[in-house]
Amino acid sequence: MRRRGLSEETAADLTQDTFVRLMGANPKGNQNNPRAYLFKISRNLAIDYHRREQAAPVDHIPDAEFTAIADPRPSAEAALYDKQRLALSDAALAELPERTRRAFELYRLEDLTIAEVAEKIGLSTTRTWALIRDAYRHVRIRLQDL
Structure with missing residues (x-):
């Protein structure tokens, strides 16, 4: 996942999603080459992630700037x-x-x-x-x- 250009946090999230999907998959159709199936799931998740990012990009701000944002509601x-x-x-x-x-x-x-x-x-x-x-x-x- 990191080699696909994803950040460390995103790669970790997608790796977890990959294994969750693998565990929930139908084991009968994937007995020939489970490693290939694992890579296919991870590749598809990475492609989906990149598509979502292009459709609705998210600006990441540093933690220091994020905590400096004032809450408009009174305490x-x-x-x-x-x-x-x-x-x-x-x-x-x-x-x-x-x-x-x-x-x-x-x-x-x-x-x-x-x-x-x-x-x-x-x-x-x-x-x-x-x-x-x-x-x-x-x-x-x-x-x-x-």
Whole structure:
């Protein structure tokens, strides 16, 4: 297998596959020359391997580069921390007076402008911004408890 231009790992895998196929083969038809049959199996597996490589080549990267690839998912600790912060934020928003909470939700969750929020809740833009600023402060203070 190595003489057929395969890497050491691939040659070892295909050699193992060869013997597995040989053990599962029909012994009656291969009694004349079992060595030739063994070489035929290995040759066919090598040909199949080369065909697969040409059809869908695989880029091999060194182990150092592979371990340096970052997992896009957050760690379990980060996910738990974020859930705790979200729960605290939700509790902090629930503590706010109705008008302040409504202004904050319209601004942050519904992506309205300050002027649009002010119009919806019936206050001036200056007073509306003060309510939103107070909500931010309150949530930030509550998140410091974590």
